[in-house]
Amino acid sequence: MxxxxxxxxxxxxxxxxxxxxxxDIKIRIYKLISDGYSSKRDYQKSLEYVIKANxxxxxxxxxxxxxxxxxxTGIQYHQLKIYDKAIQYLDQAEKLCLEYSKPDSVRVSxxxxxxxxxxxxxxxxxxxxxxNFFDRGIKQILKSKNPxxxxxxxxxxxxxxxNCYLMMSNNASATKSFLESITYAKMIKANxxxxxxxxxxxxxxxxxxxxxxxxxxxxxAQSISSGVDDLILNQxxxxxxxxxxxxxxxxxxxxxxxxxxxxxQNEVMERERKSASDSLNAIEKENENKFKSEIPGxxxxxxxxxxxxxxxxxxxxxxxxxxxxxxxxxxxxIKSLQGEKML
Numbered sequence: 001m002x003x004x005x006x007x008x009x010x011x012x013x014x015x016x017x018x019x020x021x022x023x024d025i026k027i028r029i030y031k032l033i034s035d036g037y038s039s040k041r042d043y044q045k046s047l048e049y050v051i052k053a054n055x056x057x058x059x060x061x062x063x064x065x066x067x068x069x070x071x072x073t074g075i076q077y078h079q080l081k082i083y084d085k086a087i088q089y090l091d092q093a094e095k096l097c098l099e100y101s102k103p104d105s106v107r108v109s110x111x112x113x114x115x116x117x118x119x120x121x122x123x124x125x126x127x128x129x130x131x132n133f134f135d136r137g138i139k140q141i142l143k144s145k146n147p148x149x150x151x152x153x154x155x156x157x158x159x160x161x162x163n164c165y166l167m168m169s170n171n172a173s174a175t176k177s178f179l180e181s182i183t184y185a186k187m188i189k190a191n192x193x194x195x196x197x198x199x200x201x202x203x204x205x206x207x208x209x210x211x212x213x214x215x216x217x218x219x220x221a222q223s224i225s226s227g228v229d230d231l232i233l234n235q236x237x238x239x240x241x242x243x244x245x246x247x248x249x250x251x252x253x254x255x256x257x258x259x260x261x262x263x264x265q266n267e268v269m270e271r272e273r274k275s276a277s278d279s280l281n282a283i284e285k286e287n288e289n290k291f292k293s294e295i296p297g298x299x300x301x302x303x304x305x306x307x308x309x310x311x312x313x314x315x316x317x318x319x320x321x322x323x324x325x326x327x328x329x330x331x332x333x334i335k336s337l338q339g340e341k342m343l
Contacts, residue, residue, distance in 0.1 A: 004227075009036035023059045030056070031072055039192075041232055043079050050076050067096045067109050075116050083120050090117060108150050111140030115157045127164035134161050148187060155184035155193045162200045166207075175204050192233055195225035199236050206240065211247045214240065235264040 012033035019025045030053035037046035053069045060066065074089035094113050097106040115137035122130035134157045141150050162177035181197035198221040205214035218240045225233055238261035245253040 005036045005039040008039075009033055012036060023056050024062055024065060027053045027056045027060060027065055027069060031069055034072065034076070038076070038079065041230060043076070047076055047080070063096065063100060064105060064109075067093055067100070067106060070096065071109055071113055071116075074113070078116055078120055081123075083124055086116070086120060104145065107140045107144040108153075111137040111144070111150070112153055113137070114140065115153060115160075118157065119160065122160065122164060127167055131161055131164050134158075134164075151184040151187045152190055152193060155181045155190065155197065158184065159193070159197050159200055162197070166200070166203060171204050171207065175201065178204065191224045192228040192230050195221035195228075195233055195237070199233070199240060202240050202244075206244055206247070211244045215244045215248075218244070231264055231268050235261060235268055238264060 012029050016026070016029045016033075019029060030049045034046045034049035034053065037043070037049065050069070050072055054073060057066055057069055070089055071093040074086045074093060077083070077086035077089060090113055093109065097110045097113065100106045114133045118130045118133035118137060121133060138154055138157050141147055141153055144150065147154070158177045158181035162174045162181060165171075165174035165177060178197050178201040181200070182194055185191075185193035185197055198217050202214040202217040202221070205211070205217065218237050222234075222237050222241075225237075238257045242254050242257040242261055245251075245257060
Protein backbone atom coordinates (compact mmCIF):
# COMPACT_ATOMS: atom_id res chain seq x y z
CA MET A 1 0.00 0.00 0.00
CA UNK A 2 2.60 2.59 1.13
CA UNK A 3 5.21 1.40 -1.35
CA UNK A 4 3.03 1.72 -4.46
CA UNK A 5 -0.42 3.26 -3.76
CA UNK A 6 -0.99 4.02 -7.47
CA UNK A 7 -0.84 0.31 -8.25
CA UNK A 8 -3.31 -0.43 -5.44
CA UNK A 9 -5.75 2.19 -6.78
CA UNK A 10 -5.47 0.96 -10.38
CA UNK A 11 -5.99 -2.66 -9.28
CA UNK A 12 -9.01 -1.66 -7.19
CA UNK A 13 -10.66 0.18 -10.06
CA UNK A 14 -10.14 -2.82 -12.33
CA UNK A 15 -11.62 -5.17 -9.71
CA UNK A 16 -14.59 -2.83 -9.36
CA UNK A 17 -15.49 -3.42 -13.01
CA UNK A 18 -15.51 -7.16 -12.38
CA UNK A 19 -17.36 -7.09 -9.03
CA UNK A 20 -20.85 -7.55 -10.44
CA UNK A 21 -23.65 -7.20 -7.88
CA UNK A 22 -21.77 -8.57 -4.87
CA UNK A 23 -22.27 -5.81 -2.26
CA ASP A 24 -19.60 -7.01 0.17
CA ILE A 25 -16.94 -7.15 -2.54
CA LYS A 26 -17.86 -3.68 -3.76
CA ILE A 27 -17.58 -2.27 -0.24
CA ARG A 28 -14.14 -3.86 0.19
CA ILE A 29 -12.94 -2.49 -3.14
CA TYR A 30 -14.21 1.03 -2.40
CA LYS A 31 -12.40 0.93 0.94
CA LEU A 32 -9.22 -0.37 -0.71
CA ILE A 33 -9.24 2.47 -3.25
CA SER A 34 -9.96 4.98 -0.49
CA ASP A 35 -6.99 3.65 1.49
CA GLY A 36 -4.81 4.02 -1.59
CA TYR A 37 -5.73 7.66 -2.04
CA SER A 38 -5.24 8.28 1.69
CA SER A 39 -1.72 6.89 1.36
CA LYS A 40 -1.12 9.47 -1.37
CA ARG A 41 -2.74 12.11 0.87
CA ASP A 42 -5.28 12.79 -1.86
CA TYR A 43 -8.12 13.15 0.64
CA GLN A 44 -10.45 14.54 -2.02
CA LYS A 45 -10.55 11.20 -3.86
CA SER A 46 -10.26 9.14 -0.68
CA LEU A 47 -13.39 10.80 0.67
CA GLU A 48 -15.24 10.08 -2.56
CA TYR A 49 -14.65 6.33 -2.27
CA VAL A 50 -15.26 5.97 1.46
CA ILE A 51 -18.65 7.64 0.93
CA LYS A 52 -19.46 5.05 -1.75
CA ALA A 53 -18.58 2.29 0.74
CA ASN A 54 -20.77 3.87 3.43
CA UNK A 55 -23.74 4.08 1.10
CA UNK A 56 -23.67 0.29 0.66
CA UNK A 57 -23.37 -0.57 4.37
CA UNK A 58 -27.14 -0.95 4.98
CA UNK A 59 -27.11 -3.76 2.39
CA UNK A 60 -24.51 -5.94 4.14
CA UNK A 61 -24.87 -8.27 7.11
CA UNK A 62 -21.11 -8.59 7.57
CA UNK A 63 -20.42 -7.01 10.99
CA UNK A 64 -16.64 -7.04 10.60
CA UNK A 65 -16.93 -5.25 7.27
CA UNK A 66 -19.17 -2.62 8.86
CA UNK A 67 -16.63 -2.09 11.63
CA UNK A 68 -13.85 -1.69 9.08
CA UNK A 69 -15.72 0.90 7.00
CA UNK A 70 -17.05 2.89 9.99
CA UNK A 71 -13.51 2.98 11.42
CA UNK A 72 -12.21 4.16 8.03
CA THR A 73 -14.82 6.93 7.94
CA GLY A 74 -13.63 8.14 11.34
CA ILE A 75 -10.07 8.11 10.03
CA GLN A 76 -11.14 10.09 6.95
CA TYR A 77 -12.78 12.83 9.02
CA HIS A 78 -9.67 12.97 11.19
CA GLN A 79 -7.55 13.48 8.09
CA LEU A 80 -9.85 16.32 7.09
CA LYS A 81 -9.53 17.77 10.63
CA ILE A 82 -13.27 17.46 11.26
CA TYR A 83 -12.70 16.05 14.71
CA ASP A 84 -16.28 16.01 16.03
CA LYS A 85 -17.40 13.84 13.09
CA ALA A 86 -14.30 11.68 13.47
CA ILE A 87 -15.04 10.98 17.14
CA GLN A 88 -18.69 10.27 16.26
CA TYR A 89 -17.69 7.50 13.83
CA LEU A 90 -14.90 6.20 16.08
CA ASP A 91 -17.35 5.91 18.97
CA GLN A 92 -19.72 3.97 16.72
CA ALA A 93 -16.92 1.66 15.55
CA GLU A 94 -15.65 1.09 19.11
CA LYS A 95 -19.18 0.15 20.21
CA LEU A 96 -19.46 -2.35 17.34
CA CYS A 97 -16.06 -3.81 18.30
CA LEU A 98 -16.92 -4.21 21.98
CA GLU A 99 -20.27 -5.82 21.11
CA TYR A 100 -18.73 -8.33 18.69
CA SER A 101 -18.89 -11.90 19.95
CA LYS A 102 -15.25 -12.79 19.11
CA PRO A 103 -12.88 -10.18 20.65
CA ASP A 104 -9.77 -11.63 18.96
CA SER A 105 -11.31 -10.86 15.56
CA VAL A 106 -11.60 -7.12 16.25
CA ARG A 107 -8.32 -6.40 18.08
CA VAL A 108 -6.75 -4.75 15.03
CA SER A 109 -9.85 -2.61 14.39
CA UNK A 110 -9.94 -1.58 18.04
CA UNK A 111 -6.20 -0.88 17.96
CA UNK A 112 -6.54 1.35 14.90
CA UNK A 113 -9.48 3.09 16.57
CA UNK A 114 -7.38 3.96 19.63
CA UNK A 115 -4.40 5.09 17.55
CA UNK A 116 -6.59 7.50 15.55
CA UNK A 117 -8.05 8.82 18.80
CA UNK A 118 -4.45 9.44 19.85
CA UNK A 119 -3.97 11.61 16.75
CA UNK A 120 -7.04 13.66 17.62
CA UNK A 121 -6.26 14.02 21.32
CA UNK A 122 -2.72 15.10 20.41
CA UNK A 123 -4.24 18.03 18.50
CA UNK A 124 -7.23 18.77 20.71
CA UNK A 125 -6.09 17.87 24.25
CA UNK A 126 -2.48 17.03 25.15
CA UNK A 127 0.35 14.62 24.40
CA UNK A 128 0.07 12.71 27.69
CA UNK A 129 -3.48 11.60 26.80
CA UNK A 130 -2.45 10.95 23.18
CA UNK A 131 0.48 8.70 24.21
CA ASN A 132 -1.89 6.70 26.41
CA PHE A 133 -4.15 5.99 23.43
CA PHE A 134 -1.19 5.21 21.15
CA ASP A 135 -0.05 2.62 23.71
CA ARG A 136 -3.56 1.18 24.01
CA GLY A 137 -3.75 0.85 20.24
CA ILE A 138 -0.32 -0.78 19.96
CA LYS A 139 -1.22 -3.21 22.77
CA GLN A 140 -4.39 -4.34 20.97
CA ILE A 141 -2.53 -4.90 17.70
CA LEU A 142 0.31 -6.82 19.37
CA LYS A 143 -2.31 -9.13 20.93
CA SER A 144 -3.76 -9.90 17.48
CA LYS A 145 -2.96 -13.15 15.68
CA ASN A 146 -0.55 -11.61 13.14
CA PRO A 147 0.91 -8.31 14.45
CA UNK A 148 3.36 -8.13 11.53
CA UNK A 149 0.43 -7.74 9.14
CA UNK A 150 -0.29 -4.43 10.86
CA UNK A 151 3.28 -3.26 11.38
CA UNK A 152 2.34 -0.12 9.44
CA UNK A 153 -0.11 0.97 12.16
CA UNK A 154 2.46 0.29 14.90
CA UNK A 155 5.09 2.27 12.94
CA UNK A 156 2.70 5.21 12.59
CA UNK A 157 1.78 5.10 16.29
CA UNK A 158 5.47 4.95 17.32
CA UNK A 159 6.27 7.89 15.01
CA UNK A 160 3.52 9.99 16.54
CA UNK A 161 4.63 9.01 20.04
CA UNK A 162 8.07 10.31 19.04
CA ASN A 163 6.58 13.61 17.95
CA CYS A 164 4.75 13.87 21.27
CA TYR A 165 7.95 13.26 23.21
CA LEU A 166 9.66 15.93 21.10
CA MET A 167 6.93 18.40 22.08
CA MET A 168 7.49 17.38 25.71
CA SER A 169 11.27 17.95 25.29
CA ASN A 170 11.99 14.30 26.07
CA ASN A 171 14.64 13.63 23.43
CA ALA A 172 15.63 10.19 24.73
CA SER A 173 12.08 8.81 24.55
CA ALA A 174 11.57 10.52 21.18
CA THR A 175 14.71 8.84 19.79
CA LYS A 176 13.57 5.43 21.09
CA SER A 177 10.11 5.83 19.52
CA PHE A 178 11.49 6.95 16.14
CA LEU A 179 13.96 4.06 16.02
CA GLU A 180 11.15 1.59 16.82
CA SER A 181 9.02 3.20 14.11
CA ILE A 182 11.85 2.70 11.61
CA THR A 183 12.16 -0.97 12.63
CA TYR A 184 8.47 -1.68 12.03
CA ALA A 185 8.50 0.26 8.73
CA LYS A 186 11.47 -1.75 7.46
CA MET A 187 9.72 -4.96 8.49
CA ILE A 188 7.16 -4.40 5.72
CA LYS A 189 9.36 -2.26 3.44
CA ALA A 190 7.09 0.76 3.90
CA ASN A 191 9.39 3.43 2.47
CA UNK A 192 7.23 6.43 3.28
CA UNK A 193 6.80 5.36 6.92
CA UNK A 194 10.52 4.76 7.26
CA UNK A 195 11.21 8.18 5.75
CA UNK A 196 8.78 9.85 8.17
CA UNK A 197 10.45 8.19 11.15
CA UNK A 198 13.90 9.17 9.88
CA UNK A 199 12.65 12.73 9.45
CA UNK A 200 11.52 12.66 13.09
CA UNK A 201 14.85 11.30 14.27
CA UNK A 202 16.61 14.00 12.24
CA UNK A 203 14.64 16.59 14.21
CA UNK A 204 16.12 15.19 17.42
CA UNK A 205 19.62 15.44 15.92
CA UNK A 206 18.92 19.04 14.86
CA UNK A 207 17.82 19.99 18.38
CA UNK A 208 20.96 18.38 19.76
CA UNK A 209 23.16 20.28 17.28
CA UNK A 210 24.09 17.20 15.24
CA UNK A 211 23.40 18.95 11.94
CA UNK A 212 25.48 16.75 9.63
CA UNK A 213 23.89 13.58 11.05
CA UNK A 214 20.49 15.16 10.51
CA UNK A 215 21.33 16.06 6.90
CA UNK A 216 22.58 12.53 6.18
CA UNK A 217 19.39 11.00 7.60
CA UNK A 218 17.15 13.41 5.67
CA UNK A 219 18.94 12.77 2.37
CA UNK A 220 18.44 9.03 2.90
CA ALA A 221 14.76 9.65 3.68
CA GLN A 222 14.46 11.66 0.47
CA SER A 223 16.07 8.87 -1.53
CA ILE A 224 13.98 5.95 -0.23
CA SER A 225 10.70 7.90 -0.58
CA SER A 226 11.37 9.30 -4.06
CA GLY A 227 8.74 7.08 -5.68
CA VAL A 228 6.03 7.65 -3.09
CA ASP A 229 4.89 11.18 -4.07
CA ASP A 230 3.87 12.22 -0.53
CA LEU A 231 3.62 16.00 -0.46
CA ILE A 232 3.61 16.32 3.34
CA LEU A 233 6.66 14.07 3.67
CA ASN A 234 8.55 15.94 0.96
CA GLN A 235 7.62 19.25 2.53
CA UNK A 236 8.99 18.16 5.92
CA UNK A 237 12.19 16.73 4.40
CA UNK A 238 12.86 19.90 2.40
CA UNK A 239 12.18 22.04 5.45
CA UNK A 240 14.56 19.97 7.58
CA UNK A 241 17.29 20.02 4.95
CA UNK A 242 17.03 23.80 4.46
CA UNK A 243 17.22 24.43 8.23
CA UNK A 244 20.22 22.12 8.73
CA UNK A 245 22.12 23.43 5.70
CA UNK A 246 21.57 26.95 7.05
CA UNK A 247 22.93 25.81 10.42
CA UNK A 248 26.19 24.60 8.76
CA UNK A 249 26.40 27.76 6.59
CA UNK A 250 25.87 25.97 3.27
CA UNK A 251 24.02 28.82 1.61
CA UNK A 252 23.55 27.25 -1.84
CA UNK A 253 22.01 24.06 -0.48
CA UNK A 254 19.86 26.11 1.89
CA UNK A 255 18.43 28.16 -1.00
CA UNK A 256 17.84 25.02 -3.08
CA UNK A 257 15.83 23.20 -0.43
CA UNK A 258 14.09 26.29 0.91
CA UNK A 259 12.73 26.98 -2.59
CA UNK A 260 11.58 23.34 -2.88
CA UNK A 261 9.90 23.68 0.51
CA UNK A 262 7.97 26.81 -0.54
CA UNK A 263 6.82 25.21 -3.81
CA UNK A 264 5.53 22.10 -2.02
CA GLN A 265 3.93 24.22 0.70
CA ASN A 266 1.80 26.07 -1.87
CA GLU A 267 0.73 22.77 -3.46
CA VAL A 268 -0.22 21.32 -0.06
CA MET A 269 -2.28 24.39 0.83
CA GLU A 270 -4.16 24.17 -2.47
CA ARG A 271 -4.92 20.49 -1.93
CA GLU A 272 -6.09 21.16 1.63
CA ARG A 273 -8.48 23.84 0.36
CA LYS A 274 -9.98 21.32 -2.08
CA SER A 275 -10.24 18.70 0.68
CA ALA A 276 -12.01 21.16 2.98
CA SER A 277 -14.52 21.95 0.24
CA ASP A 278 -15.12 18.26 -0.41
CA SER A 279 -15.58 17.54 3.28
CA LEU A 280 -18.33 20.13 3.47
CA ASN A 281 -19.99 18.60 0.42
CA ALA A 282 -19.69 15.18 2.03
CA ILE A 283 -21.41 16.38 5.20
CA GLU A 284 -24.21 17.93 3.14
CA LYS A 285 -24.63 14.67 1.21
CA GLU A 286 -24.65 12.66 4.44
CA ASN A 287 -27.34 14.91 5.91
CA GLU A 288 -29.32 14.67 2.68
CA ASN A 289 -29.17 10.87 2.73
CA LYS A 290 -30.16 10.86 6.39
CA PHE A 291 -33.13 13.10 5.61
CA LYS A 292 -34.19 10.84 2.73
CA SER A 293 -33.99 7.77 4.94
CA GLU A 294 -36.16 9.48 7.53
CA ILE A 295 -38.83 10.62 5.04
CA PRO A 296 -40.94 7.42 5.39
CA GLY A 297 -41.04 7.96 9.15
CA UNK A 298 -42.01 11.59 8.69
CA UNK A 299 -44.75 10.65 6.21
CA UNK A 300 -46.13 8.02 8.60
CA UNK A 301 -46.30 10.53 11.44
CA UNK A 302 -47.91 13.14 9.18
CA UNK A 303 -50.55 10.64 8.00
CA UNK A 304 -51.34 9.68 11.61
CA UNK A 305 -51.65 13.34 12.61
CA UNK A 306 -53.91 14.07 9.60
CA UNK A 307 -56.17 11.09 10.45
CA UNK A 308 -56.42 12.23 14.08
CA UNK A 309 -57.23 15.78 12.96
CA UNK A 310 -59.88 14.52 10.56
CA UNK A 311 -61.40 12.40 13.32
CA UNK A 312 -61.41 15.39 15.69
CA UNK A 313 -63.01 17.62 13.05
CA UNK A 314 -65.61 14.95 12.28
CA UNK A 315 -66.31 14.52 15.99
CA UNK A 316 -66.57 18.29 16.42
CA UNK A 317 -69.01 18.61 13.52
CA UNK A 318 -71.19 15.76 14.82
CA UNK A 319 -71.11 17.21 18.32
CA UNK A 320 -71.98 20.69 17.01
CA UNK A 321 -74.87 19.35 14.93
CA UNK A 322 -76.17 17.32 17.88
CA UNK A 323 -75.85 20.34 20.18
CA UNK A 324 -77.83 22.49 17.71
CA UNK A 325 -80.52 19.80 17.50
CA UNK A 326 -80.71 19.69 21.28
CA UNK A 327 -81.05 23.46 21.43
CA UNK A 328 -83.90 23.39 18.90
CA UNK A 329 -85.63 20.62 20.85
CA UNK A 330 -85.13 22.55 24.08
CA UNK A 331 -86.63 25.68 22.56
CA UNK A 332 -89.63 23.68 21.33
CA UNK A 333 -90.07 22.20 24.79
CA ILE A 334 -89.88 25.62 26.43
CA LYS A 335 -92.34 27.04 23.93
CA SER A 336 -94.73 24.16 24.55
CA LEU A 337 -94.49 24.60 28.31
CA GLN A 338 -95.12 28.34 27.99
CA GLY A 339 -98.23 27.63 25.88
CA GLU A 340 -99.59 25.23 28.51
CA LYS A 341 -98.99 27.81 31.23
CA MET A 342 -101.00 30.44 29.33
CA LEU A 343 -103.90 28.06 29.14
